[in-house]
């Protein structure tokens with residue numbers, strides 16, 4: 382089961398990379414069925430989240446990149462002056478950040494999750510990640526508590542992260558706003574705290590959503606990311 386989960390996650394990430402290099406981003410398949418995370422995350426949420434929200438970020442990213450590219454290769458077409466073209470390119474950067482971040486974050490998020498199995502049990506944290514969680518937080522339950530408190534405190538929309546800081550050499554819990562990607566740390570576990578991720582099932586009770594989602598966090602994938610981030 383651990384191998385299957387890891388293989389699926391790797392396939393998703395590899396597909397994202399290949400498609401990005403081709404210049405046309407596409408919605409990656411989920412490595413499990415829409416109802417596979419029930420009862421913790423409903424099939425309705427997963428379906429809408431993947432086919433509507435993530436798909437919209439992909440479409441927005443492709444549109445922004447196409448507009449940006451057109452301004453770079455056809456400076457004589459409207460806008461008519463080089464200065465106007467530069468201004469237009471700058472104006473597009475917000476769309477690139479929002480939609481590009483949304484695509485990156487959600488691609489990480491799907492691989493972060495898995496149907497309830499040995500790989501989603503905290504007891505799976507027996508490797509290097511488990512050692513680091515013990516060292517930096519005092520244990521898995523303590524890490525979850527810090528994570529949930531800080532992530533529930535995100536005002537508006539955003540993400541909670543368990544990230545690896547190369548600078549401090551530690552695991553740290555950090556948050557990002559909107560669809561900002563995590564740049565200060567290597568993402569190990571990321572949880573979407575936008576209302577579209579939980580409202581249909583948990584209404585406005587963020588702590589209930591955050592407590593539930595740990596039942597479907599793919600610790601095997603988290604371990605793989607941690608080993609990759611910390612290897613010399």
Ligand SMILES: [Fe+2]
Pocket residue numbers: 430434487573575577578
């Ligand atoms: Fe989302």
